[in-house]
Amino acid sequence: MSREHPDDFPSYADRPQPAGQAAPRPTPQPVATGNGNGNGNRVVATAARTQTWWNETLHRLSLHARVTMLAAVAVGLAVAIVSVAAYITVRQQMYQNLDDSLILRAGQAAQKGVLTNLTNLENISADAFGLSDIRVGVVGADGQQWGARKSPLPPMGDDELQIARSQGNEASLRTVGVRNGGSHFRVVAVPARYCPAGLSEECSNDDSLLQPGALVVAQSLGPIDQTLHNLGIVLWAFGLIGVIGAALAGNAVARSGLRPLARLTGAAEHVARTEDLKPIPVAGSDEISRLAQAFNAMLAALARSQDRQRRLVGDAGHELRTPLTSIRTNLDLLAQADKRGGLRPEDRQQLLDDVRAQMDELTTLIGDLTELARDTPQVRNAELIELSNVVEDAVIKVRRRAPGLEWDVQLTPFPVWGDERLLGRAVTNLLDNAAKYSLPDGASPPSDGHPLGRVTVRLLDGVLTVTDSGPGIADADLPHVFERFYRSSEARSRPGSGLGLAIVKHAAEQHGGMIYARNAPGTGAQFTLWLPHAATQTR
Helix, strand or coil, X not given: CEECCCCCCCCHHHCCCCCCCCCCCCCCCCCCCCCHHHHHHHHHHHHHHHHHHHHHHHHHCCHHHHHHHHHHXXXXXXXXXXXXXXXXXXXXXXXXXXXXXXXXXXXXXXXXXXXXXXXXXXXCCHHHHHHHCEEEEEEECCCCEEECCCCCCCCCCHHHHHHHHHCXXXXXXXXXXXXCCCCEEEEEEEEEEEECCCCHHHHHHCHHHCEEEEEEEEEECHHHHHXXXXXXXXXXXXXXXXHHHHHHHHHHHHHHHHHHHHHHHHHHHHHHHHCCCCCCCCCCCCHHHHHHHHHHHHHHHHHHHHHHHHHHHXXXXXXXXXXXXXXXXHHHHHHHHHHCCCCCHHHHHHHHHXXXXXXXXXXXXXXXXXXXXXXXXXXXXXXXXXXXXXXXHHHHHHHHHCCXXXXXXXXXXXXXXXXXXXXXXXXXHHHHHHHHHHCCCCCCCCCCCCCCEEEEEEEECCEEEEECCCCCCCCCCHHHCCCCCCCCCCHHHCCCCCCHHHHHHHHHHXXXXXXXXXXXXXXXXXXXXXXXXXXXCCC
16 A cells, blocks of 8 residues: 555546546756855855854853843743644544555445445435545546545545556555645545446346446545644644743753852852952852852951051051161261261271161061062972072071071982072071071170080981071960961061061972971970972972
């Protein structure tokens, strides 16, 4: 059985023609000519412009609008897919049921022979078929057609004539007419042998009088078309309602979900406008809450940095005031003495030495302040350094400045990643601090070569230990020795800015290490600096 798709409408040539008249030849269609590559390039250019416009449009939309549009588009696509699938399924099922019913009824009618008896067929009232909107006819192998009196013939063409001539076991199915056009039929033809008009009694006694033909039954598709039309309207209506509902739901979800983000944006704008680093309240544990927590952590880090800067500026102003006042006093004294005839050479030299010492102290203080003012969380442009070489260079430098001390140095190789200049300054500050407290206050280098103090330096597995022979550190001062500008009561009588050990701590933290101080049994203070191995450091 050959079956056509319901929407495969026949051309004019497939429609039944009057006897003796040939089917018209189809009109030749014009063949398009031109450059195919040019058309393809225009299509590609149009697609590219469309994509560019779409991307620009999306970028201009707010995140709220994007979420709303995404929800509406997603639901719209889902509804469209479901609607199309439901429409196609219902249509195919309705046509399938109609086809099965037509073939079954036509086959049964052909076997019974009631409708294939032309005398009976012509005498059937047209109202009998009109009630069911069915047209019945018979086509002979020679192309002749018969139907009920005063009833239109069903559509008959080459397909039905082929069935009449073949007399096989197959049936033909096709759709004729235009949907919603007033004449839309599903036509089935089954092979049959008909009895010519006026020979009813003879055909019942002699089967040889039966002629080959086909019984043609046409069912109007108007009710099915109307049902499908109504189904399409319902699907469109519910789809539109679903899209509108999805847009409203997406808008509500976007407004609720982006509310914490709006608060975070407002907090950031408030910080930028007022420089108020107060953290924002955080509730929940979703992604936006984590973003708010990270924002609060950033505000806390910024607040700490600002606090360090304020304390540094305040402490620096206080510490710079002392040497500047001393220098100004000495210079004023020198100027007043010159107006009165000048100072004695030894007094003048002592005054200039005092000014020079104050200038050296001021230079050191400014250098330390510059180093601490960097306030970087880690070393930049790190390089591979041999720590033992850095310690050895620092020992040589400090030993020249403290010739009256005995130096006990033991170093083992240890590579680190870091800033050689910063590490060298930190180690030098540790050794200077040990040398300063190992020498008695006001002592001069011995003439007999006997050392006045001892400094022990050990470097083993990245642990640098510096031990002096001084009086040690008071228990009340131990927690504060690495604070900026902190000077104990014993240290105020000695030179220094109070930033040396703070720079050591700063360097240790920048290199991922640590520094701590304690009093060594039987000796003085002991400082321990630990740095990680180069193999375990991240560059």
